[in-house]
Amino acid sequence: MGNLKENQAAYYPGCALLTIDRAYNNSSKLVSKKMGIELVDIPDYNCCGIGEMKSKGAVSLYLPLRNMVIAKSEFGSKDLVMACSVCYHEFTRSIERAKEDKKLLDEVNSILKEADEEEYVPEGGARHILEFLYNEKGPDEAKKNTVKPLKGLKVAPYYGCLYSRPSMYTFTDKKQGMDNSERPHFMHEFLESIGAEVVQYGNEVQCCGGRNVVQDEETSFALCSQTLSKAKKAGADVLAVICPKCAGALDVNQPKIIEKFGKDSELPVVYLTQLMALAFGFSEKEAQFSDMISNPLEVLKEKGRFI
Amino acid sequence: MAVEHNKNSERPVAEKGEHIIARHLIDDDAIKEEKNLVIDGVDVSGRWNTFIETRVDSEFDRSFFDEIQKTVVGSRINRCWQCGMCTASCTVTPLYRRFNPRAFIYMMQLGNLKLLKKYTDVAWRCVGCYKCSQRCPKQVNPAEMMEALALLIKKYFPEEIKSNHQLTIDEEVKKIYEGMILGHGRLDLANLHTSAMRKMGKTTELMSDKDERGAIFKMMKDGRALSVLRLGKPHKWHKSKDAIDNYLRHTGTLEQEK
Ligand code: SF4
Numbered sequence: 001m002g003n004l005k006e007n008q009a010a011y012y013p014g015c016a017l018l019t020i021d022r023a024y025n026n027s028s029k030l031v032s033k034k035m036g037i038e039l040v041d042i043p044d045y046n047c048c049g050i051g052e053m054k055s056k057g058a059v060s061l062y063l064p065l066r067n068m069v070i071a072k073s074e075f076g077s078k079d080l081v082m083a084c085s086v087c088y089h090e091f092t093r094s095i096e097r098a099k100e101d102k103k104l105l106d107e108v109n110s111i112l113k114e115a116d117e118e119e120y121v122p123e124g125g126a127r128h129i130l131e132f133l134y135n136e137k138g139p140d141e142a143k144k145n146t147v148k149p150l151k152g153l154k155v156a157p158y159y160g161c162l163y164s165r166p167s168m169y170t171f172t173d174k175k176q177g178m179d180n181s182e183r184p185h186f187m188h189e190f191l192e193s194i195g196a197e198v199v200q201y202g203n204e205v206q207c208c209g210g211r212n213v214v215q216d217e218e219t220s221f222a223l224c225s226q227t228l229s230k231a232k233k234a235g236a237d238v239l240a241v242i243c244p245k246c247a248g249a250l251d252v253n254q255p256k257i258i259e260k261f262g263k264d265s266e267l268p269v270v271y272l273t274q275l276m277a278l279a280f281g282f283s284e285k286e287a288q289f290s291d292m293i294s295n296p297l298e299v300l301k302e303k304g305r306f307i
Numbered sequence: 308m309a310v311e312h313n314k315n316s317e318r319p320v321a322e323k324g325e326h327i328i329a330r331h332l333i334d335d336d337a338i339k340e341e342k343n344l345v346i347d348g349v350d351v352s353g354r355w356n357t358f359i360e361t362r363v364d365s366e367f368d369r370s371f372f373d374e375i376q377k378t379v380v381g382s383r384i385n386r387c388w389q390c391g392m393c394t395a396s397c398t399v400t401p402l403y404r405r406f407n408p409r410a411f412i413y414m415m416q417l418g419n420l421k422l423l424k425k426y427t428d429v430a431w432r433c434v435g436c437y438k439c440s441q442r443c444p445k446q447v448n449p450a451e452m453m454e455a456l457a458l459l460i461k462k463y464f465p466e467e468i469k470s471n472h473q474l475t476i477d478e479e480v481k482k483i484y485e486g487m488i489l490g491h492g493r494l495d496l497a498n499l500h501t502s503a504m505r506k507m508g509k510t511t512e513l514m515s516d517k518d519e520r521g522a523i524f525k526m527m528k529d530g531r532a533l534s535v536l537r538l539g540k541p542h543k544w545h546k547s548k549d550a551i552d553n554y555l556r557h558t559g560t561l562e563q564e565k
Pocket residue numbers: 386387388389390391392393394408409412439442443444445446447448449
């Protein structure tokens with residue numbers, strides 16, 4: 001494939017973003033491109049394990065690391081950018097575990113060899129799109145590209161868990177340039193740079209039900225209703241997320257949550273990058289707001305200026 | 308215990324006595340009480356002679372500890388000094404008070420299977436939020452210790468999994484994930500969702516647009532539900548699959564598959 005150009009970055013789409021969460025995938029690419037970086041899909045990716053393969057020893061590392069190997073051999077890139085927080089977690093976890101445990105690294109490499117793949121050498125890292133855009137371009141660049149500031153739109157930023165935790169994998173608080181683990185603020189800064197008003201509501205880094213969203217709806221609904229109702233009570237018009245799993249729990253399941261916990265939990269959910277795309281002048285169609293189940297279009301129209 | 312919410316408060320309310328941290332110490336079978344006991348002519352029946360059963364473990368078996376330490380997820384079990392930060396940080400504990408990562412790690416350290424068995428019904432509820440691992444002062448990575456716990460339950464209490472509806476479902480859903488991720492190299496989310504719903508017996512919900520409020524229908528209509536057909540499989544994935552299967556058959560650890 002050959003190496004990437006300077007304004008390009010190797011990108012891992014992942015299963016959710018290529019299917020159900022295409023709105024997040026497409027808006028991430030639009031926004032990055034506008035800010036000067038083209039995200040290029042690595043060829044032939046495989047699923048990261050989505051947190052469900054952790055009890056399978058070295059296999060849980062093999063799944064993400066096979067993709068790191070592809071990024072290196074196909075694109076000459078040590079780093080890999082991704083937008084899903086679960087993928088990000090699986091990648092950072094595997095890279096750190098492989099770095100600290102030689103025996104485990106050898107096991108991964110022997111599976112790679114048997115599978116006819118190239119060797120994995122621990123170097124470089126996985127980068128979450130939020131951290132990546134923040135450090136490579138920053139809120140000022142976002143501000144420069146904003147042609148339609150989201151003035152008057154109150155946004156509750158929701159970081160969830162795995163973007164900033166645990167710092168043994170994410171290096172939040174630990175490495176210069178990384179976000180804060182308990183009180184992350186990169187999303188706040190981007191939202192402010194595109195003219196939106198950030199709402200503080202107390203559940204910014206709470207969990208949506210995570211690993212058990214599918215098999216333990218009861219717990220997930222209880223957690224999500226807290227987050228949605230708190231944000232709503234604080235005056236938010238929309239909740240902004242940066243992970244398709246969070247979106248699954250808070251957006252796709254929202255009708256069921258409302259059924260159980262009432263209208264207090266009714267709040268449109270959008271991806272941060274969709275809002276950025278809108279502010280950068282892309283249309284509502286290009287940002288694919290209609291893909292969201294919780295119907296953010298209404299409030300965006302209601303507020304007048306946006307669509 | 309069901310998840311309960313007090314309308315006036317933002318935190319779920321604990322039931323009476325639920326704040327006791329080392330609950331297993333006062334479980335019925337850990338309490339010794341003689342119904343009719345007279346000592347030196349004094350009647351000390353009932354409450355007067357209540358004692359906690361001896362906790363001296365005469366069957367301590369170190370091999371159990373090693374078994375956990377050899378797994379990728381349980382490799383740091385030796386580091387835990389039982390400070391309780393994990394439980395204090397936990398997302399699940401306020402919802403299910405019997406879910407106590409600190410105590411589970413203690414039971415695992417001691418190899419106390421008898422005690423662990425009593426908690427199989429809640430042990431699977433970890434949501435993987437990693438608050439515990441973030442705050443653990445000893446880098447035990449308790450979030451992943453909960454995965455090690457799941458491995459133990461699978462090995463030592465298969466009959467509990469079979470007899471508990473929710474545990475069975477958890478197992479079944481995990482198998483669906485596994486079949487897709489390892490079998491095909493990619494995850495078909497729409498299919499995962501509908502298969503899991505079927506396993507959970509929620510077929511009526513799948514049909515009625517009231518409960519799913521058309522989410523699935525909408526995704527069918529705009530093509531997202533079917534976009535997995537375009538996703539395909541990674542090139543030469545069968546080689547990866549064979550290598551993975553081969554590894555899992557020969558690990559010689561708790562992670563090994565039959
Ligand atoms: S926080 Fe860490 S050291 Fe403390 S009890 Fe939990 S696992 Fe053990």
